[in-house]
Amino acid sequence: MDVLQDILRTLSLPDFYFAMFRSATPVLLTTLGAMVASRSGTNNIALEGTMLISAFVGVAVSAFTQSALIGFLGAVFSGFVVSSILAYFVLKLNSNSVISGIALNTFASGATIFVLYLLTGEKGASTSLPSLTLPSITIPLVKDIPVIGTILSGHHILTYAGLILVVVIWYMFKYTRLGMHIRAVGESPDAAESVGISVKKVKYIALSISGILTGMAGAFLSMGYVSLFSSGMTAGRGYIALATQAIAAGNAVVGMLASLLFGFCQSMANYLQSSSIPLQFIQLMPYLIIVIAYTIYCFAMEQRKKKKQFREADKKK
Amino acid sequence: MEQENILEARNITKVYPGGVVANHNVNLEVRKGEIHALVGENGAGKSTLMKMLFGMLAPTEGQIFVDGKEVHFSSSSDAIAAGLGMVHQHFMQVPSMTVAENLILGAETGNTFKVDRKEAVRITNELSDKYNLKVEANEKVEDISLAMRQKLEILKALYRGAHILILDEPTAVLTPQETEELFEQLKLLRENGHTIIFISHKLNEVKALCSRMTILRDGKTMGTYDIADLDEQEISRLMVGRNVSLDIEKDEADYGKNIFSVKDLVYVDYFGKTRLDHVSFSIRQGQILGVAGIDGNGQSELVEAIVGTLRQQHGTITLKGQDISHAPVRARQEAGISHVSEDRLKYGSAPKLSLEDNTISKVYYTSQLKSHGLIDKKKVSAFTNRILKEFLVKYKSSKQAVSELSGGNVQKLIVGREFDYDADLLIMNQPTRGIDVGAIEFIRKKIVDMRSKKKAILLISADLSEILSLSDAIVVMHEGKIVGYIDDVKKTTENELGLYMLGVKEDSRERIGGAYCE
Numbered sequence: 001m002d003v004l005q006d007i008l009r010t011l012s013l014p015d016f017y018f019a020m021f022r023s024a025t026p027v028l029l030t031t032l033g034a035m036v037a038s039r040s041g042t043n044n045i046a047l048e049g050t051m052l053i054s055a056f057v058g059v060a061v062s063a064f065t066q067s068a069l070i071g072f073l074g075a076v077f078s079g080f081v082v083s084s085i086l087a088y089f090v091l092k093l094n095s096n097s098v099i100s101g102i103a104l105n106t107f108a109s110g111a112t113i114f115v116l117y118l119l120t121g122e123k124g125a126s127t128s129l130p131s132l133t134l135p136s137i138t139i140p141l142v143k144d145i146p147v148i149g150t151i152l153s154g155h156h157i158l159t160y161a162g163l164i165l166v167v168v169i170w171y172m173f174k175y176t177r178l179g180m181h182i183r184a185v186g187e188s189p190d191a192a193e194s195v196g197i198s199v200k201k202v203k204y205i206a207l208s209i210s211g212i213l214t215g216m217a218g219a220f221l222s223m224g225y226v227s228l229f230s231s232g233m234t235a236g237r238g239y240i241a242l243a244t245q246a247i248a249a250g251n252a253v254v255g256m257l258a259s260l261l262f263g264f265c266q267s268m269a270n271y272l273q274s275s276s277i278p279l280q281f282i283q284l285m286p287y288l289i290i291v292i293a294y295t296i297y298c299f300a301m302e303q304r305k306k307k308k309q310f311r312e313a314d315k316k317k
Numbered sequence: 318m319e320q321e322n323i324l325e326a327r328n329i330t331k332v333y334p335g336g337v338v339a340n341h342n343v344n345l346e347v348r349k350g351e352i353h354a355l356v357g358e359n360g361a362g363k364s365t366l367m368k369m370l371f372g373m374l375a376p377t378e379g380q381i382f383v384d385g386k387e388v389h390f391s392s393s394s395d396a397i398a399a400g401l402g403m404v405h406q407h408f409m410q411v412p413s414m415t416v417a418e419n420l421i422l423g424a425e426t427g428n429t430f431k432v433d434r435k436e437a438v439r440i441t442n443e444l445s446d447k448y449n450l451k452v453e454a455n456e457k458v459e460d461i462s463l464a465m466r467q468k469l470e471i472l473k474a475l476y477r478g479a480h481i482l483i484l485d486e487p488t489a490v491l492t493p494q495e496t497e498e499l500f501e502q503l504k505l506l507r508e509n510g511h512t513i514i515f516i517s518h519k520l521n522e523v524k525a526l527c528s529r530m531t532i533l534r535d536g537k538t539m540g541t542y543d544i545a546d547l548d549e550q551e552i553s554r555l556m557v558g559r560n561v562s563l564d565i566e567k568d569e570a571d572y573g574k575n576i577f578s579v580k581d582l583v584y585v586d587y588f589g590k591t592r593l594d595h596v597s598f599s600i601r602q603g604q605i606l607g608v609a610g611i612d613g614n615g616q617s618e619l620v621e622a623i624v625g626t627l628r629q630q631h632g633t634i635t636l637k638g639q640d641i642s643h644a645p646v647r648a649r650q651e652a653g654i655s656h657v658s659e660d661r662l663k664y665g666s667a668p669k670l671s672l673e674d675n676t677i678s679k680v681y682y683t684s685q686l687k688s689h690g691l692i693d694k695k696k697v698s699a700f701t702n703r704i705l706k707e708f709l710v711k712y713k714s715s716k717q718a719v720s721e722l723s724g725g726n727v728q729k730l731i732v733g734r735e736f737d738y739d740a741d742l743l744i745m746n747q748p749t750r751g752i753d754v755g756a757i758e759f760i761r762k763k764i765v766d767m768r769s770k771k772k773a774i775l776l777i778s779a780d781l782s783e784i785l786s787l788s789d790a791i792v793v794m795h796e797g798k799i800v801g802y803i804d805d806v807k808k809t810t811e812n813e814l815g816l817y818m819l820g821v822k823e824d825s826r827e828r829i830g831g832a833y834c835e
Contacts, residue, residue: 191409
């Protein structure tokens with residue numbers, strides 16, 4: 001019963017909801033990235049590695065230039081570069097996107113530690129690097145509203161960027177020419193090709209957008225609330241984003257909700273660390289909940305698909 | 318009087334990187350405002366020629382002229398710009414987008430940041446009215462019929478300014494009524510000054526629609542003719558290189574015992590939809606029972622229930638007095654069922670495996686292919702070569718993959734495998750769908766041979782002329798039910814079958830009951 005009380009008390013804290021947005025941010029950005037790639041017909045498995053490399057590059061560049069902005073741009077650019085490498089494998093060499101993605105992920109986890117060791121002599125974290133963070137923003141007026149001000153104001157700049165990008169991506173798919181081309185290429189490449197759309201070009205653009213968004217997520221991890229890179233700090237968020245984007249099924253707003261679900265669970269886990277539940281189990285929760293949510297989603301989709309299949313068969317009559 | 322050629326291909330040769338000569342000195346002259354047929358068997362080079370005309374492939378040699386000017390297309394976009402439009406056999410559409418969105422895709426209305434959907438709908442409706450090609454602009458493509466998708470495909474070409482339309486086997490997916498409608502619309506397009514190239518191997522359609530035709534065989538042009546000058550027999554001869562007759566000669570029916578029957582077969586799917594509704598019929602030795610019906614009216618389920626891949630909820634299936642209603646698939650085969658499935662590459666064969674593997678797939682476990690308990694490669698080879706030779710499959714080696722064969726040859730292999738099995742009941746589901754005329758003739762003859770050998774044959778086909786020419790009796794299925802039983806095939810017509818198929822006409826229960834006897 002103690003646990004239940006802990007949960008209820010946590011739910012009543014405005015700070016908890018603030019933390020939810022914070023925890024959701026990297027997953028949200030990556031989910032959007034995964035979504036753009038996926039709608040163009042490429043599953044970007046390399047998100048995890050991309051994010052890790054971007055997190056590292058952000059720290060390293062900001063430490064050496066002593067400019068948070070240049071560090072951030074470096075992180076984003078490295079995201080673009082990693083996705084370009086993936087694009088080269090997948091679009092140019094026609095390799096399997098899953099295998100190439102896994103290769104990049106394993107490369108990223110090794111390479112970041114290796115370069116970290118070269119720079120600092122340490123393998124665990126970049127504590128000795130004087131890296132910088134990106135600012136948080138207080139929203140005038142909103143910050144003065146009780147409760148809501150605490151929840152919505154004072155977030156990290158990339159958290160706001162993530163929320164704005166939800167609208168941007170949603171708008172892109174719904175209204176813009178590029179969005180329409182990405183959807184067409186992902187769904188029926190032959191149809192797109194036959195009306196003069198360059199499938200490879202559109203796929204490359206989509207993968208690049210995906211890399212840039214994931215680079216932002218990486219920057220958030222190492223230049224957000226901590227100014228630190230530690231090995232493996234992405235902790236599977238890149239894979240979680242694959243699940244949340246699958247749940248979103250191409251809808252940016254649903255993607256945001258799925259990311260917030262993850263943020264909710266993770267922030268809850270943080271708050272419950274002092275409760276009587278074993279810590280390991282609590283840390284497992286966010287991942288477990290996403291797996292469960294994804295299972296429910298798949299089950300529902302399967303039912304829908306079957307129904308649709310029969311509806312199609314009916315129509316042929 | 319010499320008429321103006323709007324599209325001309327002169328001495329076109331195409332050699333694929335592998336050294337295959339797909340087109341050799343091919344000539345095509347299409348006059349302005351005509352409907353020009355391009356006919357030939359599968360693999361004759363029609364598709365290759367069309368891909369070159371449409372800029373999807375570059376010719377190795379030869380010239381292409383549009384409106385008298387030589388053109389060099391490097392992509393389909395160039396061909397579109399020159400006024401060509403192609404209606405592919407597989408529709409080039411995005412299912413989750415609306416009709417209007419598909420129409421404008423690649424040439425969108427509005428600007429980079431905002432596609433103008435209202436304008437797209439307006440254009441769609443305008444074009445649709447102008448050419449009498451009715452489509453629902455706001456429906457998603459995945460929700461519309463195949464006939465409407467085809468109209469959309471034509472509209473797409475027109476929207477891009479095409480005045481020369483290439484239609485690749487457009488009637489393959491249509492019912493007789495829809496085909497007739499399409500022909501009217503194509504004639505209307507011709508009256509509007511458009512030129513149409515109609516690719517087909519259905520000769521009756523070519524005769525009904527086109528004025529002139531160019532015949533291709535083995536990558537070479539066999540000439541261009543006025544259609545009025547040739548009858549179907551002569552066209553077939555030019556296409557195939559020998560006399561072909563699709564009106565297969567059959568002996569008078571000589572039925573033996575009643576060996577196969579299904580009684581009161583009911584199958585309700587997962588969502589409560591009745592797919593088979595008390596279907597009963599029987600087949601006698603030496604009888605071909607045709608099953609007519611529009612695709613998706615229970616024919617596939619009927620076949621699946623008989624071969625055992627789907628479990629009916631109710632009803633009995635009897636073969637030679639043995640109840641096989643609940644027997645597993647192999648037990649049914651061994652009881653005497655052979656089955657040529659409707660999808661030869663999905664269920665009929667394993668395309669990536671060799672001809673040998675596919676030929677022995679029904680009997681690989683039997684002792685006839687084994688020595689000392691292991692499969693004997695020599696026996697497999699001999700077995701395969703015997704069947705492939707007997708069924709005139711054109712192949713290089715019995716070890717090559719099935720996917721390297723043409724559709725007609727794959728089908729001959731499957732038919733060979735199934736007919737060699739010595740079954741008592743042969744289920745032929747769409748046996749000649751999408752294969753060339755020579756292979757059609759061959760397979761139909763083989764079916765009639767099996768009839769003479771006193772096999773019971775169940776023939777399911779969407780091709781009504783096939784049903785009419787082969788069957789001794791016909792049942793027509795509509796929404797899972799048998800709605801018509803015709804015991805004297807000579808007295809019925811395609812039109813009458815069409816009425817049953819559409820559900821307009823239905824026989825009395827007593828009459829339909831005649832399809833079944835104890």
